[in-house]
Amino acid sequence: MKAHQNLFKLVFGATLTAFALNMVIVPVQAAASTNAIRFVKSDSAGFAWVVENKAAEADFTNFVQYYTPNVKLYEVIAPLGGVLNLKWKVTDSQGKPLANSDVTLVLNPAYTNGTANTITEDGQTIPLAKGGAKDGLDIPLQTDSDGFVSYTLINQDSSGDKNIPNDGTTVPDWQSAFKYTQAQLWVGKFASQKDREPVQKTQDQDILEIHFTEGVKAEKTGVAKPLPAVTAEPVVVKIPSIRLLSPKFDEKNSVDSTSDISKYFTEKSKSFYTYLEAGGKISLTYQVTLDGSKVAPNQEIKLQVNSSYSESNATWKLNNGIVITGQKGAEPGFELSGKTDDSGKVTFIIENMDSVNLEDFPTSPTQDRSKIKPARLFGTFKPIFPGKGDNETDVDLVTFDITKSSASTVTPTPSPTPSATPIASPSATATPTPTATPTATPAATPSVSATATPTPARTEVAVVTAAPAAQTIAAVATSVVVGKSLTLPAKSASGISIKWVSTTTAVCTVSGTKLTAKKKGACSVTGTNAGDSKNAALSVTKKITVK
Numbered sequence: 001m002k003a004h005q006n007l008f009k010l011v012f013g014a015t016l017t018a019f020a021l022n023m024v025i026v027p028v029q030a031a032a033s034t035n036a037i038r039f040v041k042s043d044s045a046g047f048a049w050v051v052e053n054k055a056a057e058a059d060f061t062n063f064v065q066y067y068t069p070n071v072k073l074y075e076v077i078a079p080l081g082g083v084l085n086l087k088w089k090v091t092d093s094q095g096k097p098l099a100n101s102d103v104t105l106v107l108n109p110a111y112t113n114g115t116a117n118t119i120t121e122d123g124q125t126i127p128l129a130k131g132g133a134k135d136g137l138d139i140p141l142q143t144d145s146d147g148f149v150s151y152t153l154i155n156q157d158s159s160g161d162k163n164i165p166n167d168g169t170t171v172p173d174w175q176s177a178f179k180y181t182q183a184q185l186w187v188g189k190f191a192s193q194k195d196r197e198p199v200q201k202t203q204d205q206d207i208l209e210i211h212f213t214e215g216v217k218a219e220k221t222g223v224a225k226p227l228p229a230v231t232a233e234p235v236v237v238k239i240p241s242i243r244l245l246s247p248k249f250d251e252k253n254s255v256d257s258t259s260d261i262s263k264y265f266t267e268k269s270k271s272f273y274t275y276l277e278a279g280g281k282i283s284l285t286y287q288v289t290l291d292g293s294k295v296a297p298n299q300e301i302k303l304q305v306n307s308s309y310s311e312s313n314a315t316w317k318l319n320n321g322i323v324i325t326g327q328k329g330a331e332p333g334f335e336l337s338g339k340t341d342d343s344g345k346v347t348f349i350i351e352n353m354d355s356v357n358l359e360d361f362p363t364s365p366t367q368d369r370s371k372i373k374p375a376r377l378f379g380t381f382k383p384i385f386p387g388k389g390d391n392e393t394d395v396d397l398v399t400f401d402i403t404k405s406s407a408s409t410v411t412p413t414p415s416p417t418p419s420a421t422p423i424a425s426p427s428a429t430a431t432p433t434p435t436a437t438p439t440a441t442p443a444a445t446p447s448v449s450a451t452a453t454p455t456p457a458r459t460e461v462a463v464v465t466a467a468p469a470a471q472t473i474a475a476v477a478t479s480v481v482v483g484k485s486l487t488l489p490a491k492s493a494s495g496i497s498i499k500w501v502s503t504t505t506a507v508c509t510v511s512g513t514k515l516t517a518k519k520k521g522a523c524s525v526t527g528t529n530a531g532d533s534k535n536a537a538l539s540v541t542k543k544i545t546v547k
Helices: 001-009 193-199 417-424 432-452 456-466
Strands: 035-038 049-052 072-079 083-092 102-107 118-120 139-143 148-155 180-187 203-213 241-246 270-277 281-291 300-305 336-340 345-352 378-384 395-402 485-487 500-504 509-511 514-517 521-529 538-546
Touching: 083 180, 083 203, 083 456, 102 148, 139 148, 139 300, 148 485, 180 193, 193 500, 281 300, 281 395, 300 345, 336 345, 345 378, 514 521
Parallel strands: 035 203, 072 203, 241 395, 270 395
Antiparallel strands: 035 083, 049 072, 083 148, 102 139, 102 180, 118 148, 180 203, 241 281, 281 345, 300 336, 300 378, 378 395, 485 514, 500 521, 509 514, 521 538
C-alpha cells in the first residue's frame, strides 16, 4: 500500500525514521556532553568506504533536535555477505578513556527501516525494527582497560543495494537503499529506546548505518569470530495471528500482493487483492490465535474497513446501516468490532454500495492491477488484534477491486441474433424458424446467473453474525495547555458509560472524565466499556498534544 509507506518516509538517509516525528521525547536544549563514543575507522575492517552524511546531520526536524551537536551519522558501504569488525573508543566528559564500563550496542534501533539480514558475532539474527518503537537488539557490552569496544557483524543477504555507485564517496539514496543495519553505541545499560531518552541529548557518538552493497570490495577483509561449539536454542517469539478462513484466496482466484506490506508487517503476514462486482456482499471469517496455534475464544477483534494508509475509495454498508466512504492518511474509513466464538472464529459481513466509477469487469480473477480500466475503485480490509501493532501480529489483508457486472460483458453476444429477422422477412411463414434461435440463447442466461447464486447465499451467515452495533463517542479535543484540564465523554452515543485511563501518566492523568495536562508531550488516553446486547464492546484511544 503505497500510502502506508509515507508514514515511514525518510528525509536525508535511510535511517532517519529513527529520529523522526514518532519520537516521544520533547526536544530540549542539548546539555553538556558526558561521554563521547567515536568510530575507530583505522582499526575496523570489512567495509569499502565510509562517508559522513552531512545533509542528514543538518536537518533539524529529523536529527538535530534529538542529539548533541557533535553526533555524527556515517554511511558505511560494505560488500554484500561480508564480515565487519567494528571498533569504538569511549571517553568521559574530560576526554579520558572510560575503562571497564558498561555500554549498550543497539542494532536496528527503534524507528529505523533497514531490511538487511545480519547476524551478531555469536550467531543471533538481528530483528528488524520495521519503523516501530521497539529496538531490533540491545546487547550489553563493556569497554576494555583503554576504553575501547569491539564487535563483529556478519551479513547473510543474497541481494543488496544496487543503486550506490562504486565511487568511494556516494551517500546512499534514502528512497531505495534499505539493505542496511544501523548500529548505535551508548554508555550505560539500556533495554529500549525509552530507557535511552535521558542520555540521548548528552552523549556524543558516531552512528553507523551499514549498507550491504553489490559490486564493492572491502579495503580490509573482516574476520568472523569462531562461533561457540554449542549454540543456544533460538528464542522463538510467539505472536497472535488472524487468518482469513473464508473466502479462501489462492493463485487461481486472487493476486498475492504481500510485497506491498512486507516492510511494515510480520514475515508471515499476507496480502491479496481480487475483484468484486458492485453491490456484492462479502462475508469475511477469520481464525484467531493467541500465539499462532492456541485458539483465542471470546477475543475482541477489530476490522478496518478501508484501512489506514490504503487510500481506499470504495463505499460500503454495515449490517447496522452505517455507510463507509473512502479514506486518506492514518484514520481508517471505519473500525468494526467483533468477538470470536468458542473456536476462535469471527465473521464480519459488509455490503458494497458503489454504483459509479466502476472498474471494467476483469479478464480473469488474477488480472494484474496495471490492466485495470478506467481507474481503480477498491477497499482494503485489515484485521487488528487490540493492543498489537502491524509488526506484532500475523494477519491476512484483502483488497477488493469493485467492477461492473459480469453480465454487462455478456450482453453483446445475443445482440446479433435479432438482425437475422429482417433477412427472413420476405417469407412471413419462415419467421418463426429463426425466432427459435434467440429463444435458445436467452435460455442459457439463467444458468449463468444460477452459477453466481451460491456466492450471495453466504449472506445467510448474517443471521448468525447479527453482530452488536459498533459504538461511537463524541469528539475529543486534540490539544491542551500544561496545567489545564478537559472533559472526556462520559458515555458513548449509545448511552453506555465509558471508563477512561491514561497510558502516559507522566504527561497527563485522568480522574473519572477529567483529563489534566502535567507536562508538554504526547498524551494518550483509552476509553473502554463492555457494551451490551445491542452494542459491541468499546475500546478507543485518543491522542492529545500537551502544549
